[in-house]
Amino acid sequence: MSLLDYFKTKKKPSSTASTAKERLQIIVAHQRGERGAPDYFPQMKQEIIEVIRKYVKIETDQISVELDQNDDRLSVLELNVTLPEK
Structure with missing residues (x-):
């Protein structure tokens, strides 16, 4: 599924x-x-979430941080945040 x-x-x-x-x-x-992610990824992910929370009141399920490693030379960090309406 x-x-x-x-x-x-x-x-x-x-x-x-x-x-x-x-x-x-x-x-x-x-x-x-996250299996192929570097060792520092969980800590980096948490720090990114904390920085966003300094400026916007959001829940954990409103943030998605993904690391996509296509090959040895290319890594893409994708950050999706659902911001609240004003």
Whole structure:
């Protein structure tokens, strides 16, 4: 199940077990993406979140920090923040 499938199939209320299973799948997919990340990535990610929180009141689920390593020479740091409306 991909993340997109999760949102497509979220039409009816699901049982607690299936909700827990879906959340676990999302967590596992997220952790797989961080396997090849450098050792400093978790700390850098946390510091980026703290800096954003100095200026904007947001929850952890409103921030996504991903590191994509295409090959040995190219790494892309992607930061997505859902900012609150004024």
